[in-house]
Amino acid sequence: MISGGGxxxxxxAREFTEKDHVVVVIEKDHxxxxxxxxxxxxxxxxxxxxxxxxxxxxxxxKADTFAAVTGDDDDNLVACQLARTSFDVPRTVAxxxxxxxxxxxxLMGIDAISSTxxxxxxxxxxxxxxxxxxxxxxxxxxxxxxxIDMPDTGCSSCLCAIKDLGLPESCVLVSIIxxxxxxxxxxxxxxxxxxxxxxxxxxxxxKEFKEILTS
Numbered sequence: 001m002i003s004g005g006g007x008x009x010x011x012x013a014r015e016f017t018e019k020d021h022v023v024v025v026i027e028k029d030h031x032x033x034x035x036x037x038x039x040x041x042x043x044x045x046x047x048x049x050x051x052x053x054x055x056x057x058x059x060x061x062k063a064d065t066f067a068a069v070t071g072d073d074d075d076n077l078v079a080c081q082l083a084r085t086s087f088d089v090p091r092t093v094a095x096x097x098x099x100x101x102x103x104x105x106x107l108m109g110i111d112a113i114s115s116t117x118x119x120x121x122x123x124x125x126x127x128x129x130x131x132x133x134x135x136x137x138x139x140x141x142x143x144x145x146x147x148i149d150m151p152d153t154g155c156s157s158c159l160c161a162i163k164d165l166g167l168p169e170s171c172v173l174v175s176i177i178x179x180x181x182x183x184x185x186x187x188x189x190x191x192x193x194x195x196x197x198x199x200x201x202x203x204x205x206x207k208e209f210k211e212i213l214t215s
Contacts, residue, residue, distance in 0.1 A: 001023075001024050001026075001058060001060050001063035001065065001066045001067070001083070001089070002023065002024070002025045002026070002042075002066075002067050002068075002069065003025075003026050003049035003066070003067070003068040003069065003070060003075070003076065003079045003080075004025075004026075004027060004049070004068065004069045004070035004071075004076075004095075005025045005026075005027030005029070005032045005033060005036045005044065006027075006032065006069070006070070006071065008069040008095065009025055009027070009036075009067075009069050009070075010025075010032075010035075010036050010039065010040070012067065012069065013025050013036060013040045013042040014039060014040045014042075016042075017040050017041045017042050023040070023041075023042035023043070024042065024043045024044075024045065024058045024059070024063070025042050025043070025044045025045065026045045026047055026048070026049040026054055026055070026058055026079075027044065027045070027046065027047075028046070028047065028048050030046055033045075033046045043058075045057060045058050049068065049070075049075070049079040049082075050075055050078040050079050050082065052082060052086060055079075055082055055083060055086070055087060060083050060086075060087040060089060061087040061088060061089070063083070063087070063089050064089075064090065064091065065089070065090075065091045065092070065093060066079070066080060066083040066084075066089045066091070066092045066093070067092075067093045067094075067095075068080050068092070068093070068094045068095065069094075069095040070095070071095075071097060072097075073094075073096055073097050073098055073101045076094040076095055076096070076105075077094065077101075077104070077105060077108070077110070080092040080093075080094050080105070080108075080110045081108060081110075084108075084109065084110070091111070092109070092110045092111065093110070093111045093112075093113070094110050094111065094112045094113070095113065096112045096113060143170075143200055143201065143202055143203065144200070144201060144203050144206060145174070145198065145199070145200055146198075146199055146200075146201055146206060146209075146210075147196060147197070147198050147199075148196070148197045148199070148209075148210055148213050148214065149194075149195075149196050149197075150191055150192065150193055150194060150195040150196070150197065150213065150214065151193060151214060152193050152194050153193065154193040155193075155213075155214055155215060156215060157191055157212060157213050157214070157215075158190075158191050158192060158193050159190050159191070159192065160190060160191060161187060161188050161189065161190050162185055162186070162187055162188075162189050162190075162191070163187035163188065165212055165213070166212065167209065167212060168201075168202070168205045168208060168209060170201060170202035170205050171199060171200070171201040171202070171205055171209045172199060172200045172201075173185040173197060173198070173199045174198045174199055174200060175197075175198045176189070176191070176195050176196070176197055176198070177195065177196040177197075177198070178192065178194070178195050178196075179194075183195075185197075191213070197213060
């Protein structure tokens with residue numbers, strides 16, 4: 001059961017249905033519902049997952065996992081709580097956009113992750129989302145694993161070899177997701193519009209790193 005049919009939700013829906021999971025997506029936007037219905041074999045319900053009647057219609061009580069992956073922390077919290085308390089779903093997973101909210105989710109028994117990629121791993125597979133996301137902070141906040149989406153329209157660093165980007169020494173590219181395939185980065189690899197870049201960077205150089213890749 002997935003609340004939210006955006007980039008994250010639609011990717012999860014396609015991945016899970018291709019692996020023979022029964023998937024239901026609840027999404028408020030009618031156009032997104034129509035697009036998702038065409039792209040996957042998931043059952044798509046046009047409605048608000050925070051509303052009891054739509055979870056009832058979706059038969060949330062039959063779900064093994066409820067994943068709330070919208071861009072709104074409040075909606076994700078309410079939807080997960082409703083699934084837990086009203087439909088006894090054994091496992092709820094939530095995307096947390098503001099890391100400060102993560103503790104609240106966890107206290108309420110919800111697997112809350114402030115990273116789209118880690119959320120997807122918790123359920124089954126990884127995915128990407130736009131702009132930059134701090135996935136994990138290491139070494140007492142000195143370093144972070146981040147994800148950056150290259151602009152679809154292109155930028156100065158697109159089609160440029162990684163070795164020629166002039167990246168700070170404290171920034172290291174880990175992988176590139178391109179058309180749902182993973183590319184291992186090395187010096188001669190060239191970034192392309194629409195790529196999602198996973199990297200480790202010192203927190204104090206994170207802004208500079210993003211500007212180099214996307215400006």
